[in-house]
Amino acid sequence: MSVSPDPSAVSASGAAPGEGAFDRSVPGAPTDGGGTASGENDPAAPRPQLPLSTQLTRFVLTGGLSAVVDYGLLVAGMAxxxxxxxxxxxxxxxxxxxxxxxxxxxxxxxxxxxxxxAAVVVLYLTTFAVQVGTFTLIYPLFEAWWGSGVASFAGFVIAQGLATTVNFIVQRTFIFR
Structure with a gap:
């Protein structure tokens, strides 16, 4: 047995409640297409923050891909x-x-x-300065201890690690909260 909607319950758009983009059964209440005025599908509504472990994993994967883009264009440009x-x-x-x-x-x-x-660009410029500054400070000390090969690698890893940590914390806490 099929039940048809009550004709008096049809919205101004001609759709039954919950069937249209806007449910006029509550005047001026836009819906999410499911008949509620919750705004769950509102693209401008804030989304819940993902778990830290998920964000860290995605941040590292994105960083790897971005490094491939950066390095690939560097090599191509020089070529x-x-x-x-x-x-x-x-x-x-x-x-x-x-x-x-x-x-x-x-x-x-x-x-x-x-x-x-714009905030991310400012952050990246800042972390660029942190990275170069850190490398500049520690490289001479490391070079004296271990030679230039080890010093450049260790200095790169420490400087990159510090800049990446600052980058992640600032993006997670302030920019994309």
Whole structure:
């Protein structure tokens, strides 16, 4: 036995309650398409933060992909005759855009808050300075102890690790909260 909706319950759009994009049974109450005014599918509504372990895993994977983009464009730029500074500047920009595009949505579940990209660029410039500054401070000490090969690798890992940690904490706590 089929039950048809009560004709008096049909909304202004001609759809039964819960069937249209807007349910006029409560005047002015937009719905999520399921008949509720919860706003669950509102793209501008804040999304819940993912667990820390999920965010860390996604952040590392995104960082790896962004590094491939950065390094690949660096090598390609130099192969096409760009100087190493120009090639690095271009590759860094595209690596940063890649990291932002993926991290903002996938890692931090962001809805695209205004100003987030600018904040990330400022953060990346800051962590770039942290990375270069840290390397510059520790490299001479490490070189004296272990030689240039070990010093450059150890200095890179420590400086990159510090910058990445700051980057993750600031993005998770302030930019994509």
């Amino acid at each position: 096409f005759g760009l100087g190493y500074s120009a090639a690095k500047a271009i590759s860094w920009v595209f690596g940063t855009i890649t990291a932002y595009a993926i991290n903002s949505r996938w890692t931090f579940n962001s809805t695209g808050r205004k100003g987030a990209f």
